[in-house]
Amino acid sequence: xxxxxxxxxxxxxxAGDRAGVARAISLVENDxxxxxxxxxxxxxxxxxxxxxxxxxxxxxxxxxxxxxLAKRYREEGRSVGIIAVDPTSPFTGxxxxxxxxxxxxxxxxxxxxxxxxxxxxxxxxxxKKAKEAADILDAAGMDVVLFETVGVGQxxxxxxxxxxxxxxxxxxxxxxxxQAMKAGLMEIADFFVVNKSDRAGAEQAVMAIKTVLNFKxxxxxxxxxxxxxxxxxxxxxxEIIALISAHRSYLETTHxxxxxxxxxxxxRIRELVAERLHVEFWTDQRRSLxxxxxxxxxxxxxxxxxxxxxxxxxxxx
Amino acid sequence: xxxxxxxxxxxxxxAGDRAGVARAISLVENDxxxxxxxxxxxxxxxxxxxxxxxxxxxxxxxxxxxxxLAKRYREEGRSVGIIAVDPTSPFTGxxxxxxxxxxxxxxxxxxxxxxxxxxxxxxxxxxKKAKEAADILDAAGMDVVLFETVGVGQxxxxxxxxxxxxxxxxxxxxxxxxQAMKAGLMEIADFFVVNKSDRAGAEQAVMAIKTVLNFKxxxxxxxxxxxxxxxxxxxxxxEIIALISAHRSYLETTHxxxxxxxxxxxxRIRELVAERLHVEFWTDQRRSLxxxxxxxxxxxxxxxxxxxxxxxxxxxx
Numbered sequence: 077x078x079x080x081x082x083x084x085x086x087x088x089x090x091a092g093d094r095a096g097v098a099r100a101i102s103l104v105e106n107d108x109x110x111x112x113x114x115x116x117x118x119x120x121x122x123x124x125x126x127x128x129x130x131x132x133x134x135x136x137x138x139x140x141x142x143x144x145l146a147k148r149y150r151e152e153g154r155s156v157g158i159i160a161v162d163p164t165s166p167f168t169g170x171x172x173x174x175x176x177x178x179x180x181x182x183x184x185x186x187x188x189x190x191x192x193x194x195x196x197x198x199x200x201x202x203x204k205k206a207k208e209a210a211d212i213l214d215a216a217g218m219d220v221v222l223f224e225t226v227g228v229g230q231x232x233x234x235x236x237x238x239x240x241x242x243x244x245x246x247x248x249x250x251x252x253x254x255q256a257m258k259a260g261l262m263e264i265a266d267f268f269v270v271n272k273s274d275r276a277g278a279e280q281a282v283m284a285i286k287t288v289l290n291f292k293x294x295x296x297x298x299x300x301x302x303x304x305x306x307x308x309x310x311x312x313x314x315e316i317i318a319l320i321s322a323h324r325s326y327l328e329t330t331h332x333x334x335x336x337x338x339x340x341x342x343x344r345i346r347e348l349v350a351e352r353l354h355v356e357f358w359t360d361q362r363r364s365l366x367x368x369x370x371x372x373x374x375x376x377x378x379x380x381x382x383x384x385x386x387x388x389x390x391x392x393x
Numbered sequence: 394x395x396x397x398x399x400x401x402x403x404x405x406x407x408a409g410d411r412a413g414v415a416r417a418i419s420l421v422e423n424d425x426x427x428x429x430x431x432x433x434x435x436x437x438x439x440x441x442x443x444x445x446x447x448x449x450x451x452x453x454x455x456x457x458x459x460x461x462l463a464k465r466y467r468e469e470g471r472s473v474g475i476i477a478v479d480p481t482s483p484f485t486g487x488x489x490x491x492x493x494x495x496x497x498x499x500x501x502x503x504x505x506x507x508x509x510x511x512x513x514x515x516x517x518x519x520x521k522k523a524k525e526a527a528d529i530l531d532a533a534g535m536d537v538v539l540f541e542t543v544g545v546g547q548x549x550x551x552x553x554x555x556x557x558x559x560x561x562x563x564x565x566x567x568x569x570x571x572q573a574m575k576a577g578l579m580e581i582a583d584f585f586v587v588n589k590s591d592r593a594g595a596e597q598a599v600m601a602i603k604t605v606l607n608f609k610x611x612x613x614x615x616x617x618x619x620x621x622x623x624x625x626x627x628x629x630x631x632e633i634i635a636l637i638s639a640h641r642s643y644l645e646t647t648h649x650x651x652x653x654x655x656x657x658x659x660x661r662i663r664e665l666v667a668e669r670l671h672v673e674f675w676t677d678q679r680r681s682l683x684x685x686x687x688x689x690x691x692x693x694x695x696x697x698x699x700x701x702x703x704x705x706x707x708x709x710x
Contacts, residue, residue: 123691345683346675348697349705350667353670354667370655379432381433393710
């Protein structure tokens with residue numbers, strides 16, 4: 077795509093034009109060569125949106141919560157971008173359509189921009205693209221960007237790690253996975269929501285999560301809390317909004333917001349470097365070199381480790 | 394770890410010593426510096442094991458099927474290695490323990506080696522490590538290596554892609570995800586098993602999968618079939634074994650086995666190269682260079698894309 081076209085698209089994004097935003101995200105999603113110029117131009121206008129991650133197991137009601145949060149933010153006069161990421165697994169598919177149906181009441185609002193991104197077909201690179209889509213929404217002037225993704229799979233969790241505040245949504249029945257939570261979720265969650273808490277076992281689930289949380293010390297730091305909600309009836313939404321605000325204030329006061337964003341920026345540059353190194357390393361010459369070595373590899377006369385050694389030797393200056 | 398120790402460990406692995414195999418896999422799992430020497434030495438003894446991937450949604454009965462297949466292979470006098478990979482998500486955790494319990498009847502058999510690998514804590518690199526563990530089992534003389542992993546998440550699916558034959562296990566209730574399967578599973582599955590097919594809807598599930606399969610043309614090639622099973626009662630296991638054999642024969646006759654393995658070897662070398670490039674690129678000097686640029690990045694005076702450009706310029710020779 078030629079530069080004047082990209083520049084025109086940037087202008088539209090910066091003006092908050094919905095069609096422009098949609099087109100810009102598609103550009104990024106499809107790895108269109110112009111997307112780099114687009115992101116480069118938009119970058120100076122990013123950093124203003126507050127990014128919130130909503131994650132949890134399938135069926136926990138993440139979409140409903142995301143929807144209700146978006147509505148509440150709209151009532152406060154804030155513009156909202158939503159990036160709903162489909163899980164990698166084809167098994168849990170179908171959620172995409174479900175989300176879309178449930179999202180319709182906020183979708184009609186011009187102050188909300190919703191984008192679904194599926195990981196199918198975009199092998200790898202999903203978390204990179206989701207973050208870049210967030211940059212576009214940020215540059216378009218969205219006050220809040222919500223990432224909604226199922227908490228399964230590495231790249232899906234990577235997306236949530238890109239948020240300023242991360243909310244983990246569970247249901248009362250998730251209680252038995254508390255053991256597992258010890259291992260993985262504590263680092264991600266800024267707080268928990270036990271949704272559908274009109275069901276049996278909600279109190280026990282809250283207690284169980286709190287027990288696990290108490291194993292970790294949070295001296296002087298942020299103490300993740302556990303809220304209850306029945307999102308479908310709007311119950312607990314105000315409390316979630318309030319706790320997100322409290323977490324944001326905490327991050328700002330302690331300068332952790334800036335520190336975290338700097339760390340994420342560093343990670344992102346490392347990702348971009350890795351991607352570029354990969355592309356630039358595999359010249360036609362190295363490709364042929366590897367192809368010539370395959371026969372010996374298959375015959376077990378040479379090992380992959382020695383081949384890598386030979387390929388990489390003197391490659392980096 | 395010093396070379397004589399590694400050599401002694403290799404000797405044990407090649408002799409099929411269980412403690413040696415367990416220790417070798419731990420070495421790889423913990424990224425012990427000695428693991429590279431170990432894998433390099435063992436490589437020439439790999440390529441004999443037939444690798445089978447068992448995947449599917451949580452609760453489909455993958456562990457039971459894996460267990461029963463292992464038993465049947467043992468009855469045929471074949472040795473079996475099992476690599477059970479825990480999903481990345483902490484939500485679906487607990488399966489690890491469950492698998493272990495269910496596995497006990499084959500675990501006591503000296504001809505079966507079972508290893509659980511959890512992705513928790515090993516951010517990235519899981520599929521690489523699972524493949525390397527399979528190499529160790531292969532070098533230890535296992536005739537069959539079974540990968541069992543939930544079909545959720547990129548790295549988990551990558552593991553299954555490393556198998557010679559991949560079996561996708563579904564349950565009758567998975568029927569509604571057929572739409573989603575169109576997008577992602579068809580490339581992975583060499584055949585399907587509808588497990589727990591004593592439940593209502595089994596016939597419809599089989600029909601639905603077959604309908605989807607028919608959308609794809611398989612002219613002259615392998616035609617994925619759909620089997621039914623009630624693995625907990627041992628029903629359908631013989632048929633699965635027979636179809637795995639048929640698929641293997643097909644791959645051997647058509648020389649696709651060798652072609653596929655060559656392709657996977659190429660992919661693996663690319664993975665190893667990417668890893669090495671990443672490590673070697675980030676010298677102290679480049680690290681400081683990036684750190685110095687962070688202030689301008691945060692202030693939006695420079696973009697990540699330009700920083701990457703500057704970092705990478707002239708880096709590769």
